[in-house]
Amino acid sequence: MSARDWIEKDFYKVLGVPKSSDAAAIKKAYRSLARKHHPDANSGNASSEAKFKEVSEAYDVLSDPAKRREYDEARSLYGSGGGGVRPGARNTGAPAGNFSFDINDLFGRGGGQAGGVGDLFGGLFNRGGRSAAVKGEDLESEITVSFAEAAEGVTIPLRLTVSETCATCHGNGAKPGTMPRVCPVCAGTGTTSRNLGGFGLAEPCAECHGxxxxxxxxxxTCAGAGRTSVQRTLQIRVPAGVADGQRIRLKGKGQPGVGGGLAGDLLVVVHVTPDRLFARNGDNLTLTVPITFAEAALGATVSVPILGGPPVSLKVPPGTPSGRTFRVRGKGARRKDGTLGDLLVTVEVAVPSTLSDEARMALEQFAAAVPGDPRAGLFSGVGDTA
Ligand SMILES: [Zn+2]
Ligand SMILES: [Zn+2]
Structure with a gap:
C-alpha cells in the first residue's frame, strides 16, 4: 500500500461511520462488519474476503489514535482523494511499498486471540511514523570455548535477555481494552516550544516524553513501557579457527528498532581457553615434544599427541638438533574451506636434572669418546662479517 493509496482510501466510509465517531463507535462498526464478512462465515467468497480485508485495514488505522490522527492529517493535507502530492508537503509516514497477506494463514492458526489482523497491519504502520526510525541498540555478550572447539569450530547456545514488544498491549503501553490518548500538552506532536526572546526552542514534551x-x-504486563524483557537462547556458530578475543557479529540479533528502525546487532566476544599442550599459528597448531639426547643423536620414532584424535608416530632422524621443527601434515586447525592445517612439532632435548652413577659413568665415557670442541668456531675471527 502506498502513501497515496492511504490518502485515497476513505476508511470512515469503509466502516460506515462519520468522521467524528469516537473509538467505541468505530469498534462497534468494525465488529459488526468483520463478523459479517469473516472468511469463516463466507468461505470461498472472494468479494467478502476483499471486504473483510478492507474493513480490517480501515479499523487498524482508525482504532489507533496516533495512526488515525496521521491519517486525518494526511487526508486534509492532500484533499480527500484524487489529488497529486503537493510539493513540499511533509511525509505522512505512511508505509511505502505493497503489502499482501494470506488470509488462510491468518485464520489457520486455531482462531486464537494472539496475533491477528491488528498485529499484521500494526507492524506495517509502525514503520516510519511521526518520530524517526531508530536502529535498535547493539547487544554485547561473550562466550568461552575450549582450544579444541576453537580449532574445529562449534555451535554453542547463548542465553540472553532482550526486550521485545509487549505481547499484552502490542507496544502501546495501555491496558487491554483501553487506548492511549493524544497528549493534551503537545497535541500529539511530542514536542513543545519554549519562547526564548524572539525564537522558539522545541523540546521534547515533558508530559508524554516525546x-x-x-x-x-x-x-x-509491561507497566506502560510497551516492552518486556524476555530470555532468548541463540545458537552461536563459532567458526573454526576463531582466535581468542575475536568478535562474531550477528546482524539483527540485538535490540529491536524503534519506529520501524532496524534491529541492532549482537556482538559476541569469543574467549578461547588456552590448551596445556597446543598453541595456534595461523592454520597450524604447534606442539613442543621433549626427546632424549640419545633419541636425538641416534634417531627414534616417537609418539606425538594430536588435537582430537589418536596419537601419530613421528620419525626423528639420527643427528637431529634440539629445536628442530617437523611438520605433520593435516593435523592442524581447520581452515575456512574445511581442510586442515598442519601440526608443527618442535623437538627439544630434555636434560635430566639428576643422574644415576651408571648414567654418569656412561656419559663420561661418551664425552671422552666424542672428539672436538663444539665452540671452536666461536673464537676464531670474532667480529668478522657473516
Ligand atoms: Zn504491555
Ligand atoms: Zn506531549
Missing part, C-alpha cells in the same frame, strides 16, 4: 500519547491505564 511520544505524543498519554496512557491513562497502564498495561499490567
Amino acid at each position: 511520544s505524543g500519547q498519554v496512557v491513562d491505564q497502564k498495561c499490567p
